[in-house]
Amino acid sequence: MGASTHFSRAGIPDTWGMGRELSLPLFWRVCLINGGVIALGVLVLVLSPMTVSARPLWSEGVILSIGLLVSISLNGVLLRSVLGPLDRLTAVMATIDLRYPGRRLEEQGSGPARSLVRGFNAMLERLEVERSVSTARALHAQEAERQRIAQELHDEVGQSLTAVLLGLKRAIDDAPQETVAELDDVRDTTRATLEEVRRISQRLRPGVLADLGLLRSLYSLVGDLAARTGISVDRRFPPSLPELPPETELVIYRVAQEALTNVTRHARADNVDVELNGDVRGLVLRIADDGTGSESAAIGAGIQGMHERAQMVAGSLDVRPRDGGGTEVRLEVPIAGGRT
Template sequence: MPRYVPLFWRLFIPNAIVLGVACVVLILEPANGRVPALVGGLIVLVLVDLVLMRRAFGPLERLTELMRRVDPLRPGARIPPPGPASEVSVLAAAFNDMLDRLEDERRDSARRMLDEREDERRRIADELHDQIGQHLTAIALQAARSADTADEDAARQLRTIHDGLLVGIEDVRRLARELRPEGLDALGLVPALVNMLERLSQTTGVRVVRDLQRDLPPLTTNAQIVIYRVAQESCTNAIRHGAPQTVWVTLAADGAQVSLTVADDGRGFPASGAEGSGGIRTMRERAVLLGADLTIGARPGGSGTRVDLRFDPVRA
């Protein structure tokens, strides 16, 4: 970077020049009590000084405004070099370097947090499915056997208990599936998405149109989890808040990019408060993990919402 003139001297030298010019003018043309000349000279000096100060501090003000707009949940934004070499350009470069370090650290922290969270989800899902589910199934079978040998009133109560236990077993299995997609580890990303979307459509009655490309580039476990969770959260938000009739889910590879798109024809998010909701913030935090671009807005050409997740699988 070329050597720059320090801000102190860039302020001092113009002021010294202005004062020197004023001194020369007064030497050549003394005021001799002419107040209007003195007032006019003062106004000219103030205006010149104002213009010089504005030029000196303008880049710093622009830099401050850009720094206020930086959002840690939307990584990649950087401050362009503000004009010629100066303290401001050095400060901008240092700020960009700091953003690089913070985003790298945030991504590493998000990756560790996701690993710990998914391990905990897997452990709880296994306990729900293998232990609690099996205990409830054994009790349900015992109630059914006891109903066969009990009198009519007791048999009716036992069958009621049996039916309630079956509902509880199904709830436990549903919770286990939501905690950890059972097909993600065994079958892969696309089959797990198909199962999730089919269950969602059957449960809610909303038509789900899916276009899922199977020959995707190699994806890490974290990338698959992020895609699955963003698709799940986007569909859930659309159905819960937008009351749509149709949801479209598209997963494809476009050159070096992998993209997930979830769109619906519902009411869309409210004008205010949507970005601050917990679900959207969670999706943005997951996108940070992959260094992905996550955009949420109105569906082009119609009502509803569209969520786009794009990332480079090599960098994820």
């Protein structure tokens, strides 16, 4: 016969045996401990040959004080074994942050406090799993919305601007000489706008990722950064990569994209190192700049988004000040069953 599963009064499976351990409420446990200590003291007084004079002597006062001290100490030791884990639980609860999973309280002692700690750890486990699932759904929805917007920019706005350029070309061919220069300026502005729309569409939906793969997409990303900003980029990529799931490729690409975007917006850097290496067990993406990185990088929406993406593929992200100045972003992604 298999192991039975107990249910609490609320109908929740009691897989940790909490219902059995909490059969006696904590209030009554404390009362019994205090009552036992007092009863022990009374029993000692009754059975011992010691008596108390009508006017207590100094020696009798010393003996009674020692007995009182022993009773208080014994009571404190017994209560500490029961209530001590509650203090640790309170301290941990004040520091829990579901953005950084894995924090657990050590299960020590016995009795209801231990059961409470065990239940608290189980609750954290469930919350972290639920948050991971909800974050993954939100990020998938975000990617789908990005693709929809990128498609509309390409199909609607891009085609409209292309039609405007064709119309301007015809207008320039038929226009008088005095208005040609003005129409040329309008055409140049429209062409620049069309290029910007295409660039935004490319950032929203990395089509090259599906068409050309991760390595070529990263080459395109860092090449675009160098061309637009003039920042010197030192890129070190392997000649080939292990076979990666599409979700892992997307996470690596998006983290690199966000890190390089932060470099252009905030770092005021002159040089950026972009490195990707690893083996069939995992990949490491490292992006380091020589900009104005602070000693404690603030956790903004961009960095938090990178953390959440890394957790989607069981990876880890570390953002730290770089030796000599600047900021270093390091993403480590495990690969399950990958092959070269």
